[in-house]
Amino acid sequence: MKLYEYMGKDIFRREGIPVPRGKAFFSPEGVADFVSGLPSAVVKSQVLSGGRGKAGGIKFPGTPAEAEAAAGELLSTVIKDLPVHAVLVEERLQIDKEYYVAITVDGARRKPLVIASAHGGVDIEEVAEEHLVKMHVDVHAGLQPYFGREVARRMGLPPDEARQLSQLLVKMYHLFRTYDAELVEINPLVVSGNQLVAADAKITLDDEASFRFPDWLPRVEERTEKEQRAAEIGISFVELGGDIGVMANGAGITMATLDMIHHFGGSPRNFMDAGGGAGTEATARALEILLSTNPKAILVNIFGGITRCDDVARAFARVKETVGIPVPIVIRLVGTNEEAGVEILKQQGINAYRTVQDAVARAVELAAGKEAI
Amino acid sequence: MAVIIDKDNVILVQGITGKQGSFHTAQMLAYGARVAAGVSPGKGGWEVHGVPVFDTVAEAVEKHPITSSIIFIPAPGVKDAALEAMSAGIKTLVIITEHVPLHDELDIMAYAEKLNVTVIGPNTFGIISPGQSKMGIMPNSIYTPGPVGVVARSGTLSYEIAYNLTVNGIGQSTVVGLGGDRVVGLSFTDVLEKFERDPETKVVVVVGEIGGNAEEEAALYIRQMTKPVVAFLAGRSAPPGKRMGHAGAIIERGKGTFASKVAALTAAGAKVAVLPWEVAELVKEALEG
Numbered sequence: 161m162k163l164y165e166y167m168g169k170d171i172f173r174r175e176g177i178p179v180p181r182g183k184a185f186f187s188p189e190g191v192a193d194f195v196s197g198l199p200s201a202v203v204k205s206q207v208l209s210g211g212r213g214k215a216g217g218i219k220f221p222g223t224p225a226e227a228e229a230a231a232g233e234l235l236s237t238v239i240k241d242l243p244v245h246a247v248l249v250e251e252r253l254q255i256d257k258e259y260y261v262a263i264t265v266d267g268a269r270r271k272p273l274v275i276a277s278a279h280g281g282v283d284i285e286e287v288a289e290e291h292l293v294k295m296h297v298d299v300h301a302g303l304q305p306y307f308g309r310e311v312a313r314r315m316g317l318p319p320d321e322a323r324q325l326s327q328l329l330v331k332m333y334h335l336f337r338t339y340d341a342e343l344v345e346i347n348p349l350v351v352s353g354n355q356l357v358a359a360d361a362k363i364t365l366d367d368e369a370s371f372r373f374p375d376w377l378p379r380v381e382e383r384t385e386k387e388q389r390a391a392e393i394g395i396s397f398v399e400l401g402g403d404i405g406v407m408a409n410g411a412g413i414t415m416a417t418l419d420m421i422h423h424f425g426g427s428p429r430n431f432m433d434a435g436g437g438a439g440t441e442a443t444a445r446a447l448e449i450l451l452s453t454n455p456k457a458i459l460v461n462i463f464g465g466i467t468r469c470d471d472v473a474r475a476f477a478r479v480k481e482t483v484g485i486p487v488p489i490v491i492r493l494v495g496t497n498e499e500a501g502v503e504i505l506k507q508q509g510i511n512a513y514r515t516v517q518d519a520v521a522r523a524v525e526l527a528a529g530k531e532a533i
Numbered sequence: 534m535a536v537i538i539d540k541d542n543v544i545l546v547q548g549i550t551g552k553q554g555s556f557h558t559a560q561m562l563a564y565g566a567r568v569a570a571g572v573s574p575g576k577g578g579w580e581v582h583g584v585p586v587f588d589t590v591a592e593a594v595e596k597h598p599i600t601s602s603i604i605f606i607p608a609p610g611v612k613d614a615a616l617e618a619m620s621a622g623i624k625t626l627v628i629i630t631e632h633v634p635l636h637d638e639l640d641i642m643a644y645a646e647k648l649n650v651t652v653i654g655p656n657t658f659g660i661i662s663p664g665q666s667k668m669g670i671m672p673n674s675i676y677t678p679g680p681v682g683v684v685a686r687s688g689t690l691s692y693e694i695a696y697n698l699t700v701n702g703i704g705q706s707t708v709v710g711l712g713g714d715r716v717v718g719l720s721f722t723d724v725l726e727k728f729e730r731d732p733e734t735k736v737v738v739v740v741g742e743i744g745g746n747a748e749e750e751a752a753l754y755i756r757q758m759t760k761p762v763v764a765f766l767a768g769r770s771a772p773p774g775k776r777m778g779h780a781g782a783i784i785e786r787g788k789g790t791f792a793s794k795v796a797a798l799t800a801a802g803a804k805v806a807v808l809p810w811e812v813a814e815l816v817k818e819a820l821e822g
Contacts, residue, residue, distance in 0.1 A: 265635060267715040267745060270642040299643045340636050369634035371609055396778040411713055411778025412687020412742050415767035416809055422770040423808060431771075433778035435631075463689040463696075465658055466553060466629070466670040495672040495692065496560075516693065517810060 161365050164206040166248045168361030175335045177328060177346075178357045182250030188232035191249055192224035198251045201227050205234040206246040210283070215239050220252065253357060258348035259315070260284055261329065262362075263297075263336045272297040272336065274307070274329065278315045281348035303333035324356040340369030386449055395434055395446050402427025404527045405455030405487075407446060409434045409467045417461045420516065426524035429455045438467055443475035448483065459523035460491040461516055469493050469501030477508050488526040492519035535662030535707040536682065536727040536734070537625060537651060538601060542666040545593055545602040545623070546571040547614045549581045553629070554605035557670050558582050561603075564667045569597040590621040601625035603659065603668045611655065612637035619650050627668045628654035631713070638716040645718060652718025657710040658688030669710065671695075679704015681816055682728035684721055685740035686711050686747070690767055693809050694740055701813040703820070706734040711747075713778070721751035729758050736761050736819045738812060739803065743768030743777070744789040752797035761819035762803040765812050766794050 163171075166184035173179055181198060184206070185191050195201045201224075205217035212218060217239050219230035231247045238244070258281030266273040276293040277284065284292075293314040297303050308326030317325060328349075336344045345362040390397030396411065404421055406428045408414040414433045421428045430453060434446050450458060462472050472493065479485060493501050493512040502512045513519035544561065548554040549571025559582045561568050568584050570593040577588035587593040590602070602618040604611060604627065611633045618626055626645070633655040645652045653660055659669015664678035671688070675696040681703055685691035688710055695708055709724050711717050721739060728734045737760055741748040748766065755762050769791045771777050795805050804819070806812045 265639065265715060267717075268720065268747070268750065270639065270646075270716050270718075272639065299639050300647070337636060340634055342635055366635045368608065368632045369636065372634070396776075398775050398777065400772065400775075408689070410687055410689030412685070412690030412740070412767045413693060415742055415771060415777050416690050416693070416765075418771065419767060419769040420808065428770075431775070431777055463672075463692045465672055465688055465692060466557070494696070495675075515810075517808075 161367050162208045163363045163365065164208065164246065165204065165361050166206055166246060168363040169248070169358070171335060171339065171363060172358055172361055175331050177331050177335075178355060179361070180250045180253055180357060180359065182248055184246050184248050185231055186235075186246050188228045188235065191231040192228040194249055195221070195224040195227040200252040202250050202252045203227055203230045203234060204248045204250065205237065205239060205244040206248055207239045207242055207244060209240045209242070212239055217244070253350055253352045253359060255348075255350045255352060255359075257351040259351070260287070260347045261325070261332070261349050262343065262345035262347070263332055263341075264343045264345075266296060269296055272299065272333070274303070274311060276311050276315055278317070284347060297333065303330055305330055320354060321351060321356060328356060339363070340366045340372060342366050386453065390432070390446065390449055393442050393445050395432065395438070395442065395449075397449065398431040399453070400428055400430050402429045403456040404523055405429050405450040405453060405458040406461075407432045407434050407450055407458070408461040409438065409463070413461060413463060417459065417516070417520065420520040421459070421524060424521050424524040426527055429453055434467070438471070440471045440474045440478065443472050444479050447475060447479045451479075451483070451485065451487070455487060455527075456529075457487055457523050457527040458485070458489045459519065460489065460493075461519065462491070462493050462495065464493070464495030464497065464501075467495070468497045469495055470497040470504060473501035473504035476510065477504055480508055490519050490523040490526065492516050535665055536724070536731050537653070537660055537707060537709065538662050538666045538668060540665040541600070542567065542668070543598050543600045544568045544666075544668055545590065545597075545599045545618070546584070546605065547590065547602055547618065548605035549573055549584065549586055550576050550579060551605055553670070555581050557605065558584060560670075560673060561667050564673045566667045569599055590617045590623070594621045594623070599623065601627070601668060603627040603629065605629055608632040608634070612640055615641045615652070616644055619644055619648050624650050626650055626652045626718070627657065627659045628652065628712070629657060629659060629670055630654075631656040633714065635714075635716060638714060642716060642718060653709065654712040654717060656714045657712035657717070658691065660707065660709045662707045663705050671708070675699055676708065677704040679706065680733060680735035680820065681705045681738060682724075682731065682734040682736070683708040683738045683740065684711065684724040684728070685709070686742050687713060687740065687767065690765075690809070691740050694738060694765060694812050697810050697813045698738075698816060701817065703813060703816055706731060715745075721747055722754040725751060725754050725758065725762075729760055734760065736763065736816050738762075738816060739764040739798070741766045741794060743771055743791050743794070746789060748794040749797040752801040752803070755798065755801040755803050761822070762798075762801075763806065763812055763815045763819060764798045764803045765806045765809055766791060
């Protein structure tokens with residue numbers, strides 16, 4: 161889960177990472193008052209996508225009244241399809257230099273990775289490889305001050321900045337570990353006077369670790385309402401917009417099922433990975449979500465391993481008997497407890513397919529309105 | 534011969550008294566795998582499908598000649614269970630559990646590197662050497678012994694491929710699931726190196742998907758391999774910026790695309806199948822060639 165900048169900066173402040181004086185507002189009320197206490201101000205829309213400056217999401221008002229007007233204007237805009245719910249009003253910094261620093265996970269090396277550059281303030285993907293400092297962290301050793309000094313040396317920083325960067329990295333790493341972050345990024349990290357200050361804050365938390373933070377869960381909505389309902393029952397669901405509702409078990413086979421639908425000339429309405437080991441209850445609720453998207457046909461592709469075919473079949477029987485299944489449905493069912501599952505479906509008048517190519521081809525025909533055989 | 538596990542593999546099941554642990558212990562036993570013991574804290578003295586249960590891994594290891602452990606513990610307890618197994622001297626670890634926190638995975642892998650432990654997963658279907666041993670949740674019926682090594686990021690998709698090989702009369706030496714998470718214990722290259730050295734494996738099948746650069750890195754090693762490689766990749770039609778189930782299965786900033794992976798693998802000499810059922814055909818050609 162990505163956090164908004166103001167949430168990230170709240171965490172930075174708590175962890176002792178220097179940030180500009182600032183406050184988040186959810187309505188323009190009080191902005192002028194707050195700005196009158198600052199030498200000069202910047203008003204930043206709080207959105208998760210990058211490039212908000214280019215999209216007009218950052219304003220530099222001259223007076224407190226202008227700041228309040230700018231906040232009102234930004235709070236009524238939509239940036240890249242997302243309405244702006246909050247603005248961050250901050251002291252405008254004097255910027256002498258802009259650096260880049262981030263901690264992320266290098267999956268290939270299975271280690272935290274620090275990426276830093278003296279060429280900050282721009283999209284880091286556009287910075288040439290020779291201007292990037294990359295150093296892996298050993299989780300047993302942790303990130304000690306020496307590590308930060310070495311990063312600073314490779315960046316070519318003067319001694320006072322090196323000392324500050326070293327302290328900053330130790331704090332960033334502490335945050336990265338204690339908050340279960342996937343990414344902690346500061347871009348730009350500015351030199352203002354002789355102070356390093358985090359002018360932006362990008363933090364992505366690991367959703368899988370949310371059980372460790374029962375009392376402190378920022379709500380950031382990136383999902384549609386149906387995606388949210390699916391997430392609540394532990395199912396991964398992405399809306400795609402075609403006409404064949406798809407359910408499969410396992411991310412890889414679900415993706416391959418979508419590919420096969422395209423191959424046969426059809427168009428999937430969604431990605432739905434009903435997950436490993438989904439029982440009758442979860443499968444039934446997943447099917448109800450699928451039905452609520454009004455597909456022209458439904459294709460189910462189950463290769464049961466940890467998922468048991470009889471559990472899946474029972475879910476379909478239940479939904480058919482209770483709420484009904486008003487669209488054509490094609491089920492491919494093989495694997496663990498296959499015979500029992502096929503039998504349960506047969507009692508419901510549904511013939512399960514064994515091979516995926518037959519099932520996909522049939523679903524594409526049905527969605528195109530071809531007569532049932 | 535096979536890679537990582539063979540007929541001499543003696544298995545411990547951590548979380549054996551849970552629903553999944555118990556069910557798949559029965560499946561592994563039915564396959565003929567040597568499940569010697571289980572661990573479930575507080576349930577020492579129980580038996581599950583005739584397998585004795587202990588409170589700690591150390592106790593299980595004292596009493597049985599265990600060589601490997603499979604973990605069916607809920608995500609919050611996986612780090613504890615994995616470190617317990619490694620501390621007790623177990624050198625092969627299969628972690629079935631999905632939704633394990635990223636930082637727990639970092640801690641597990643750092644300890645595994647230090648103690649030289651092979652970790653399969655997390656979020657994997659496991660590993661099977663057909664006819665010899667099985668540590669995982671894959672259906673028993675879809676494999677048969679033979680000359681093809683299979684390494685996959687995704688479980689059910691690998692079932693599809695293995696099943697197709699089997700019905701076409703082509704057996705497998707070992708089928709390994711790397712796991713769908715961003716941090717897992719083995720890379721494609723780690724497993725390809727093992728297949729390259731395994732005398733029984735004649736052809737290798739790589740089952741990959743969009744996102745990350747694991748397949749591109751594998752391609753660098755495939756260049757040097759003497760054995761033919763056939764690949765299948767999922768996600769050809771996936772839109773950019775959408776996470777397709779697996780944490781890593783996302784095309785970000787134009788990286789990790791289907792086209793880039795196909796190009797890298799093809800340039801390395803691998804044959805890439807367009808549809809899953811074409812894999813068996815390409816493998817057959819490679820075996821005959």
